[in-house]
Amino acid sequence: MTPPPFDSADQAELAFYRAFEANDLDAMMAVWDDADDIVCIHPMGPALNGRSAVIDSWREILSGGVAMRFSLEMVQIYNADNLSIHLLNEHIDVASGNRVAPMAATNIFRLGAHGWRMVSHHASPNPGTHSGKANPQLH
Amino acid sequence: MTPPPFDSADQAELAFYRAFEANDLDAMMAVWDDADDIVCIHPMGPALNGRSAVIDSWREILSGGVAMRFSLEMVQIYNADNLSIHLLNEHIDVASGNRVAPMAATNIFRLGAHGWRMVSHHASPNPGTHSGKANPQLH
Numbered sequence: 001m002t003p004p005p006f007d008s009a010d011q012a013e014l015a016f017y018r019a020f021e022a023n024d025l026d027a028m029m030a031v032w033d034d035a036d037d038i039v040c041i042h043p044m045g046p047a048l049n050g051r052s053a054v055i056d057s058w059r060e061i062l063s064g065g066v067a068m069r070f071s072l073e074m075v076q077i078y079n080a081d082n083l084s085i086h087l088l089n090e091h092i093d094v095a096s097g098n099r100v101a102p103m104a105a106t107n108i109f110r111l112g113a114h115g116w117r118m119v120s121h122h123a124s125p126n127p128g129t130h131s132g133k134a135n136p137q138l139h
Numbered sequence: 140m141t142p143p144p145f146d147s148a149d150q151a152e153l154a155f156y157r158a159f160e161a162n163d164l165d166a167m168m169a170v171w172d173d174a175d176d177i178v179c180i181h182p183m184g185p186a187l188n189g190r191s192a193v194i195d196s197w198r199e200i201l202s203g204g205v206a207m208r209f210s211l212e213m214v215q216i217y218n219a220d221n222l223s224i225h226l227l228n229e230h231i232d233v234a235s236g237n238r239v240a241p242m243a244a245t246n247i248f249r250l251g252a253h254g255w256r257m258v259s260h261h262a263s264p265n266p267g268t269h270s271g272k273a274n275p276q277l278h
Contacts, residue, residue, distance in 0.1 A: 039215045039226050041243045046265050047214045047226055075186045076178045078247060078258060080219030085247060087178050087186055087259060104180045106245045106261045108217060108224060119217060120226060122245045124263030126185055 004030045005115030009084035012109050012116045017070045023062040029055055033110055033117040041122040043103060067095035082111040089126060101127045143169045144254030148223035151248050151255045156209045162201040168194055172249055172256040180261040182242060206234035221250040228265060240266045 006012040012031055019027035032038055032054060040054045041047050042061070048054050071091040078085040090103040108120035145151040151170055158166035171177055171193060179193045180186050181200070187193050212228040229242040247259040 037215055037217075041226075041245075041263065041265070044264055044266065045243075047228060047243050049214050075188050076176055076259070078176075078222060078249065080222040083217060083219040083222055083224070085222070085224065085259070087180075087261070089186060104184075104186050104261065106180075106247075106259070108245075110217065120215070120224070120245070122226070122243065122261055122263070124180065124261070125183055126180070127183065 004117075006031075006117065007115060009086065009109035009116045012118055013072075013086060013107055016107070016118055016121070017072065020062075021068060021070060023065055023067075025055075025059055025062050028058050028062065031118050033112065033119045034114070035112075035119070037119065039120045039122075041120075041124075043123050043125050069093040084109045084111075084116070090123065101125055143256075145170075145256065146254060148225065148248035148255045151257055152211075152225060152246055155246070155257055155260070156211065159201075160207060160209060162204055162206075164194075164198055164201050167197050167201065170257050172251065172258045173253070174251075174258070176258065178259045178261075180259075180263075182262050182264050208232040223248045223250075223255070229262065240264055 006015060015027065016031045019031060036050050038051055038054050039047055039049050040057060042057060048057050069092070073089040073091060075087045075089060086107045088105050090105050092100050092102065094100060103123045104126040106122040107118060109116045110119045145154060154166065155170045158170060175189050177190055177193050178186055178188050179196060181196060187196050208231070210230040212230060214226045214228060217224040225246045227244050229244050231239045231241065233239060242262045243265040245261040246257060248255045249258045
């Protein structure tokens with residue numbers, strides 16, 4: 001996994017999903033911006049605002065130890081001077097061999113003094129997107 | 140309702156929810172960017188990519204004629220030179236007098252030749268956020 005600092009939003013995003021797959025809280029929080037304006041919206045969850053709330057949520061999720069593998073299907077990217085927004089479908093395999101319903105995600109990255117880091121992750125269930133429909137690939 | 144062009148992302152966002160409340164497809168699509176890189180993720184829905192798919196979805200939703208009123212609880216805003224991203228909770232009242240489960244939304248606006256317009260709307264159910272919890276207000 002690419003260690004921080006990340007030279008691009010793509011690098012930060014890849015590290016985010018690798019940390020998720022590895023259930024590695026330290027690696028996960030290294031992806032997130034240190035500022036307190038970060039927001040995370042887990043599937044069917046509230047908007048968690050601030051670093052403390054976001055850390056707590058990932059500690060709980062990653063401590064579950066579920067082994068997941070993500071295949072990312074990029075839908076659209078918007079770039080500005082210091083922001084990069086990625087809209088994508090997450091296709092998820094779990095260790096049991098089952099594929100769970102895909103998620104739609106909006107990931108927002110910001111360029112700061114410590115490179116590109118995540119400031120927002122909004123994921124929601126997307127049962128209508130079938131895996132393989134749009135040739136998903138890990139980026 | 141403020142007519143386009145919109146001088147700010149806030150104006151465009153207000154017009155978006157007013158069009159939604161009025162079930163006005165023309166007003167709704169005046170809020171959206173004319174470019175074909177727009178994306179809309181309705182609650183529990185797929186990532187609709189491109190103007191045609193987005194228009195079709197709003198035609199279907201708004202033709203239902205459900206009278207809804209939105210109260211917006213802003214969570215966080217990220218600004219760049221030509222992009223503005225708003226994360227918020229949508230508290231929704233319907234004409235029957237009932238309040239439906241709130242939605243978490245990520246709205247993305249872009250500044251172009253025709254002012255600020257929406258390029259992405261990602262909404263997802265957020266049953267954990269109770270109305271009134273954070274003093275929601277229409278902005």
